Amino acid sequence: MEQVDLLILGAGAAGLFCAGSALRQGRRVVVLDHAQGPGEKIRISGGGRCNFTNLATAPDRFLSRNPRFAASALSRFTASDFVRLVDRAGIVWHEKTQGQLFCDGKATQITRMLLDRMDGAGLRMQTALHAVRHDGTGFVVETSGGTIHAAQVVVATGGKSIPKIGATGIAYDIAAQFGLRLVETRAALVPLTFAEQELALCRPLAGVSVEAEIRHGGGRFRDALLFTHRGLSGPVILQISSYWQPGETLQIDLAPGRDIAAELKTARGQSGRAAVASALGRALPARLAAAICDEMGFTQARLADQPNARLEAIGARVNHWQMRPVGSEGYRTAEVTLGGIDTRDLDARTMQARTVPGLFFIGECVDVTGWLGGYNFQWAWASADAAGRAA
Ligand code: FDA
Numbered sequence: 558m559e560q561v562d563l564l565i566l567g568a569g570a571a572g573l574f575c576a577g578s579a580l581r582q583g584r585r586v587v588v589l590d591h592a593q594g595p596g597e598k599i600r601i602s603g604g605g606r607c608n609f610t611n612l613a614t615a616p617d618r619f620l621s622r623n624p625r626f627a628a629s630a631l632s633r634f635t636a637s638d639f640v641r642l643v644d645r646a647g648i649v650w651h652e653k654t655q656g657q658l659f660c661d662g663k664a665t666q667i668t669r670m671l672l673d674r675m676d677g678a679g680l681r682m683q684t685a686l687h688a689v690r691h692d693g694t695g696f697v698v699e700t701s702g703g704t705i706h707a708a709q710v711v712v713a714t715g716g717k718s719i720p721k722i723g724a725t726g727i728a729y730d731i732a733a734q735f736g737l738r739l740v741e742t743r744a745a746l747v748p749l750t751f752a753e754q755e756l757a758l759c760r761p762l763a764g765v766s767v768e769a770e771i772r773h774g775g776g777r778f779r780d781a782l783l784f785t786h787r788g789l790s791g792p793v794i795l796q797i798s799s800y801w802q803p804g805e806t807l808q809i810d811l812a813p814g815r816d817i818a819a820e821l822k823t824a825r826g827q828s829g830r831a832a833v834a835s836a837l838g839r840a841l842p843a844r845l846a847a848a849i850c851d852e853m854g855f856t857q858a859r860l861a862d863q864p865n866a867r868l869e870a871i872g873a874r875v876n877h878w879q880m881r882p883v884g885s886e887g888y889r890t891a892e893v894t895l896g897g898i899d900t901r902d903l904d905a906r907t908m909q910a911r912t913v914p915g916l917f918f919i920g921e922c923v924d925v926t927g928w929l930g931g932y933n934f935q936w937a938w939a940s941a942d943a944a945g946r947a948a
């Protein structure tokens with residue numbers, strides 16, 4: 558039976574990074590994965606340009622049942638540490654917005670950098686994982702390529718999002734098998750879907766984007782909202798999807814920082830003959846302003862004919878739009894999986910299971926989920942480095 562010091566399950570962001578960190582400790586490392594090639598999610602991330610970190614990384618940008626858990630790893634491997642590696646590899650990058658760093662070129666440059674960093678480790682792709690057990694001296698891992706005996710195992714097989722490119726959720730099965738607790742999982746950073754009634758508004762507006770603010774369940778985001786054929790998407794919706802629970806109504810401000818009712822009243826005093834829709838079009842994209850006016854029966858209406866109550870109704874519709882999603886697009890399109898391995902059962906400094914020495918969990922499978930904007934990769938790097946140094 559093949560013997561290794563450290564076997565890393567999963568050649569995604571966390572697994573590849575962990576291999577590089579562990580090699581620096583002089584360990585014999587093997588990484589295995591059932592996919593065709595390493596770093597499949599890195600390849601498709603950030604629209605193909607990989608939003609590889611965020612300069613504003615801080616524990617409060619992550620959701621977890623224990624909000625303090627991520628602080629240790631994040632403070633010991635920071636966004637600047639990763640940027641230093643990117644610079645050393647000669648990868649050109651830019652800050653897009655809100656601290657989000659993207660490659661100027663292809664996302665695969667990041668995978669290349671991670672592979673170079675783990676040069677010396679074994680990489681076994683297209684190798685399916687069948688079973689993991691402990692034989693009293695170490696871990697026996699059955700794979701499609703044979704059985705491997707490892708002194709230590711790092712589970713970096715990610716969450717359940719995007720099964721089409723290899724996500725399986727096997728990390729949760731391994732954790733449960735070794736007696737670790739799980740926090741219920743669900744799709745996050747995902748477009749929300751709506752019933753026919755709301756879709757009647759959304760569909761004709763597909764492609765229209767507007768800056769919006771949503772506060773819900775402790776989250777508060779101001780960013781682009783995009784109307785689609787299936788409902789609503791765009792960064793502000795993806796962000797709030799991590800805080801939304803089925804059955805809850807969202808209140809959306811389509812003109813944050815502006816009091817639409819007050820603006821319409823002022824406009825009525827200045828140019829009463831103007832159509833309500835064109836006055837509203839000063840604050841919103843014209844197609845959205847027209848759709849709202851149609852929906853509320855103001856299609857041809859002039860400002861001068863509207864009493865305060867009607868202008869206030871339009872203001873409320875824009876500043877406090879109530880929307881009740883019926884669900885989300887689910888793991889098929891979700892960027893991440895919320896929940897996962899309960900952090901109470903992991904050591905925050907090393908990511909090692911408290912009750913199973915030698916077994917580590919890193920990356921997305923852990924109950925630590927970042928906001929949109931490079932935070933999830935930063936968690937992958939930081940948790941991987943913590944485990945790689947400790948293993
Ligand atoms: P990851 O999913 O990367 O890797 C897990 C690996 O385990 C995979 O290679 C998989 O094949 C393998 N595996 C799973 N089950 C297995 C089994 N049974 N046997 C063997 N191997 C198995 N984040 C961010 O910060 N910035 C961004 O720009 C984006 N963009 C983005 C776009 C899209 C479309 C998605 C879906 C996601 C993002 N993300 C992101 C999120 C980011 O991709 C994610 O948080 C990290 O990839 C998580 O890294 P992990 O290594 O934990 O899992």
